[in-house]
Amino acid sequence: MLVKLTLKAHHAPAAAGLSLAICALTLLLNGHTIMLPQLLAGLTRPVNIGLLFAVGFAPTTAYLFGGDSLLLEAQARRPLISVDLALGAVITAPILLAACAALTTRDTSTALGVARDGCAFIAATLLLLALTRPSLAATVPVLYFLAISTVGLNSDGSTHTWAWLRAQPSPESCAVSIALLALAVTAFHCLARRKAAARRPLEDRATT
Amino acid sequence: MGDRSGLRSAAVLLWVPAVAFALFFISANATGWAANYPLAAASEANDGVVIIGPYVALAAAWEMGALRSLWGRLPVRRPWWRVLSGRLALVIGCGLAAMVTLYGVLGHATVLTDFPGWSLPLISVISVLCWSLFGAAVALIFRPLVALPVALIAPFLVISLPQGWSPLWLRHLNGYLSDCCSTTDVLDSRAVLASLGFLAAIAVCALAVIAVRLVRDPRSAPATAAVALAVTGVAVLGAWALISPASQLGPLPTATRPLAQLDCAQDVCLWPEDKIYRDANQTGWDQVQASWRALGLPLKTTRIGPVTTPTLLGVTVTTDSTDQVRASMASLLPRAVLGCQDDYTDQNRNDALAELGYLTLNGTGHPDPLVTPLRPDQPQPTAADAGRLWSSVQACS
Helix, strand or coil, rough: CCCHHHHHCCCCCHHHHHHHHHHHHHCCCCCCCEEEEECCCCCCCCCCCCHHHHHCCCHHHHHHHCCCCHHHHHCCCCHHHHHHHHHHHHHHHHHHHHHHHHHHCCCHHHHHHHHHHHHHHHHHHHHHHHHCCCHHHHHHHHHHHHHHHHHCCCCCCEEHHHHHHHHCCCCHHHHHHHHHHHHHHHHHHHHHHHHHHHHHHHHHHHHH | CCCHHHHCCCCHHCCCHHHHHHHHHHHHCCCCCCCCCHHHHHHHHHHHHHHHHHHHHHHHHHHHHHEEEECCCCCCCCHHHHHHHHHHHHHHHHHHHHHHHHHHHHHCCCHCCCCCCHHHHHHHHHHHHHHHHHHHHHHHHHHHHHHHHHHHHHHHHHHHHHHHCCCEEEEEEEECCCCCCCCCCEEEEEHHHHHHHHHHHHHHHHHHHHHHHHHHCCCHHHHHHHHHHHHHHHHHHHHHHHHHHHHCCCCCEEECCCCCHHEECCEEEECCHHHHHHHHHHHHHHHHHHHHHCCCCCCCCCEECCCCCCCCCCCCCCCCCHHHHHHHHHHHHHHHHHHHCCCCCCCHHHHHHHHHHHHHHHHHCCCCCCCCCCCCCCCCCCCCHHHHHHHHCCCCC
């Protein structure tokens, strides 16, 4: 019951719809690129359009996890791990679906790309959400996208380490993204809830 | 007195990172045009709008987001446009300061001594105004969670996406006039007007949205909305009038530089920025011209320059290596004499002109072993072949 109410309060249906739309667009326009000229393409290569769509996960994640509900949950007196996991499932389930859909057509690269980019942007937003306000958490990943789009490549066409999302998708980079996501969920759960605990009156903390 | 310190605004906090990012972006993608050509330096600086545009839009959205949350809850006696200008003054000031910094750093302050003309500085100013107003309008429509990412990414996409669209002239609308300029070129006024029209239309539309959102008196809201709609319509029509001539342009926003700016001495005419190559061009031309005449081929004029006209042969080269000048001139000369610089459609003519160039270079006494138009199974041409080759090729129309 708590999870159901919390999901509703966190706009879970809308966020799931947005996540699904992002994944569907990525699959629909798979193979397309933002046909930037050399100057804008980060020296040598155009930007995969899936990366642009994946940026949409930043405001979606901030919308799902942040907002008024997060402030209200600061007063919660019971563990919210089930809520956080449920919210995580809401936003990552479409990614999993899209990756599976791509795998059914033996398109491993797209499956890895969808999973890697989506998980990375969700992870970045969650980490920021644990540290700062939702509007910033939604904006900084967009800044990162601009940075990797414009100056993410070396002159020989290879990718800077920090711009690994512009590289060709690989199982390793996908695994890094998923690990980051796990780390981000943990960080969000610990930091956001610790903040909540810090706001509780002392007598409450003594009794709980 | 303001409601808070300007030093804590996004425009100020992000100014140094934005300028550094823009400089890094531009320097990592050097265009290779002559650094001493003011228009090329200004164009390089103007390329910074790729970064500065999103920066000012984000900063303006940040400012107006704060206003959005308070608007209607506080008694405000000032008209909306004064509130707006008060909020955006710092953002626009920071954006303009960023562009001035880019012009100063990339142009090595040459813009002060060799002014590149008003076109590019005007486009830079209008870009800053346009994207600031756009960011403000977005922040008044959406919540910060949506407004900030949209303000950041929309200018970037508007500036970058048309570069890959067809028809190709669409890329000249957004103030990002890339591929400008070699010393032979200047900006085409149609591209400049199209950019100014498009950006101004965005600015006016954003202003209309802001006016509608900031109107306080509910009784005047319909009138404000009607005026805003009318102004938007006029702006769009005006922009279309400015944009439509640009549909005749190709992928480049450039036009040929006025020949009056050529600096001529003896037989060689060069643009002022290329004067350092005069000696190499004169030496190379003396040898190539002598070789050409020795082959018994006609010359309609002995003056050379960067473009072909009835009184000039477009064979000058911007390098100080005499070897390269000779090789380039020898290959360019047959085409310049026949007016075929841009016509490569006839393969037989291409072969004949390449052979003539080869013979000419041979005649200078400095044949370049790397310059050979011949297939391995083809016999070496002789000087006697020159007349036959010349009579076989037709001038380009």
